Amino acid sequence: MRVMEQNPFLFGIYLGGVAGIDNEVGLTVSKADKPGAICQALDTLQGEKNLFIVRNYLHFKGVPQIDSVNEAVQNAHQYCGPNRKLDLVLCFQTTVYSSSIWQQFIHQVLDYYGPVLHSIQIAEEPNMYQFPGDGTFPQISQVIVDGVIFAKQEIRKRGLPIQVGFNAVPCFDKADPFWNSLRQLLDASFLDSLDYVGLDFFPDVFRPINPDSQEGDIHKMVEGLLHHFRDVNLKTTGIDQTISIRITEHGWPTGPTRSPERQAYLLNTIIRGIYACRTELNITHYELFSLRDADSENPNLFYQFGLLQDDYSAKPAFYTYQQLIEELSS
Numbered sequence: 001m002r003v004m005e006q007n008p009f010l011f012g013i014y015l016g017g018v019a020g021i022d023n024e025v026g027l028t029v030s031k032a033d034k035p036g037a038i039c040q041a042l043d044t045l046q047g048e049k050n051l052f053i054v055r056n057y058l059h060f061k062g063v064p065q066i067d068s069v070n071e072a073v074q075n076a077h078q079y080c081g082p083n084r085k086l087d088l089v090l091c092f093q094t095t096v097y098s099s100s101i102w103q104q105f106i107h108q109v110l111d112y113y114g115p116v117l118h119s120i121q122i123a124e125e126p127n128m129y130q131f132p133g134d135g136t137f138p139q140i141s142q143v144i145v146d147g148v149i150f151a152k153q154e155i156r157k158r159g160l161p162i163q164v165g166f167n168a169v170p171c172f173d174k175a176d177p178f179w180n181s182l183r184q185l186l187d188a189s190f191l192d193s194l195d196y197v198g199l200d201f202f203p204d205v206f207r208p209i210n211p212d213s214q215e216g217d218i219h220k221m222v223e224g225l226l227h228h229f230r231d232v233n234l235k236t237t238g239i240d241q242t243i244s245i246r247i248t249e250h251g252w253p254t255g256p257t258r259s260p261e262r263q264a265y266l267l268n269t270i271i272r273g274i275y276a277c278r279t280e281l282n283i284t285h286y287e288l289f290s291l292r293d294a295d296s297e298n299p300n301l302f303y304q305f306g307l308l309q310d311d312y313s314a315k316p317a318f319y320t321y322q323q324l325i326e327e328l329s330s
Helices: 035-046 099-116 139-156 177-185 188-193 215-237 260-276 316-328
Strands: 008-015 052-060 084-092 118-122 165-166 196-201 244-249 285-291
Touching: 008 035, 008 316, 035 052, 035 316, 052 099, 052 285, 084 099, 084 139, 099 118, 099 139, 118 139, 139 165, 139 177, 139 188, 165 244, 177 215, 188 260, 196 215, 215 244, 215 260, 260 285, 260 316
Parallel strands: 008 052, 008 285, 052 084, 084 118, 118 165, 165 196, 196 244, 244 285
Antiparallel strands: none
16 A cells, blocks of 8 residues: 655746647747756756756657657756756647557657656646647547556666656546546556646636635635545545645736736745645645746737746746745755
């Protein structure tokens, strides 16, 4: 039986850039990365803390060769080091599922990224049923079960300290096909291989919060959503309290009607709400989405999730996040 331990609370961030769907072009088109500026920003955020997580995404299209796979942020190795590790998402985006090809791909991922990996996430948002969510592919639950088990087997063979998990978006539908299909596939081998389940959630982005809401009201909303994820989505699927939760994506974009000051306020309020639930709900990580804007002049909300503008100048929320990391890291 797995024993739940009190884990440290770790922070991280997605570096992009690319951040969702622009109806005119598909995935958002980001201005080119500036690695020196990115490293400087990461150093500032991380401070003297022992470990900081960098998040990135690979898009598997059915071909096992890793050099043919799109990397959301190019050459992520350069942003890693002894105290900065990679949380790598293996997005599954093909209509034809071959378990052998999927395993070949995971094997190559571990060969290429192994020394810099903190964790591997199998698939991205499998209960979001429109692109870019991986729930558009009907076999996604099997993909996750197979991927988690195979990745953990390979990691154990190599003696690497890499965690394996999957993630989801908030769901209040008891008939949700993903959670129901996962429940049917779940077995002891999967649970033994699973280290965490991630949650992507974006309060006040796609469903606005009353602008007059007080901090206490926002904390209650956050607490209620996290409890539902733990006590309903996970528990009724068969995933118990010993398997940790991570916040794998959370952010708030600026724009013509969304002020940088509001971004800083909401990030501070919601992150503190998450932190307050960490012990009760076994939440171990928080990863912010994202470091920089794709295009600070584009009013589409997917282009301005950053703590930095596209010229790498800081918004107020950059310093807010820096202070939270300094205060709450353990």
